[in-house]
Amino acid sequence: MPRLPHPSPEELRRDPLPLRGRTALVTGASRRDGIGHAVARRLAAYGAGVYLHHHVPHDAAMPWGADRIDEVLASVREALGDPGATVAAGPGDLADPEAPAALVATAAGALGGRLDILVANHALSGSDGTLDTVDAAMLDAHWAVDTRSVLLLVQAYARSRAALEPRTPGGRVVLMTSGQDLGGGMPGEIAYALQKGALASVTRSLATALAERAVTVNAVNPGPVDTGYLTGEAYDAVAAMFPxxxxxxxxxxxxxxxWLATDEAEWITGQVIGSEGGFRR
Incomplete structure (x- = not known):
């Protein structure tokens, strides 16, 4: 059936639960101060069932520490738009090359057998350095977590979508990049910048690979986000760089x-999109 040049009035009236009946896996969603938790709450508020991936040992080793997963889950459940939707969580060390496929299978099983939305939000913190101090171990650690695991997650997700009817709607992949190619770059985090740059670079290739399955692939650069890692004068100095x-x-x-996960964004794919509030480097 051909599409009309203009949507009907009914189509223009936005569904308050545009993701009702859809399911999502959000990785790196274990801290209530983090972006992954915020994404999970938004997806749940829009009606989706959500599976939150966590790797508590990583957070526990960081200065900000780890949250209790039951409290994170409770926060997401409070935001549920569809009371019949599922919210679940599980662990996974994505440095293990077998973990991504296992995580996709577990998440799909917990959410009723199908996975529509993949948000690859996780990343390795620390274990990095300048050009002078970075070494092979740092590079390998960031490659394994920040890049290899993301590609393996997308691969497993794509294989799960292949089992559905051709061009089943709602397929979405969102990667996370970090503005490493903007302004002065990230000279103090060479390994992280390298791997996040790789994700930005591969976004269009993945979008082309998954287009025939009606899956969009985009990357988001969130800019500096207050996730509790900076305080004092340094915090104020960064705040002053936002208009x-x-x-x-x-x-x-x-x-x-x-929004990228909704049908409103079905025509947007292969893009690296900034959400930086006009940040001035």
């Missing part, structure tokens, strides 16, 4: 990512 005088909050990129 609005404040940092990005986790829900700022989460709103963009949730």
């Amino acid at each position: 609005g005088g404040r940092w990005g909050m986790p829900d700022d990129p989460a709103r963009l990512i949730a």
Whole structure:
């Protein structure tokens, strides 16, 4: 049936639960101060069932520490738009090359057997350095977590979608990049910048590979987001670099990512999209 040049009035009236009946896996969603948690809450508020991936040992080793997963789950469940939707969580060390496929299978099983939306939000913190101090171990660690695991997640997700009817609607992949190619780059985090740059670079290739399955693939650069890692004068100095005088909050990129997951964004794919509030480097 040919599409009309203009949507009907009914189509223009936005569904308050545009993701009702859809399912999502959000990785790196274990901290209530983090972007992954904010994304999971937005997707749940839009009606989706959500599976939250976590790797508590990583968070516990960081200065900000780890949250209790039951409290993270409770926060997401409070936001549920569809009371019949499922919210579940499970662990996974994505440095293990077998973990991505296992995680996709587990998430799909917990959500009723189908996975529509993949948000690859996880990343390795620390274990990095400048050009002078970075070494092979740092490079390998970031490659394994920040890039290899993301590609393996997308591969497993694509294989799960292949089992559905051709061009089943709602397929979405969102990757996370970090503005490493903007301004002065990230000279103090060479390994992280390298791997996040690789994700930005491969976004269009993945979008082309998955287009025939009606899956869109985009990458989001959230800019500096207040996830609790900086305080004091350094925090204020970064805030002053935004025209609005404040940092990005986790829900700022989460709103963009949730919208990309809706049918309204079905014509957007292969893009690297900034959500930086006009940040001036």
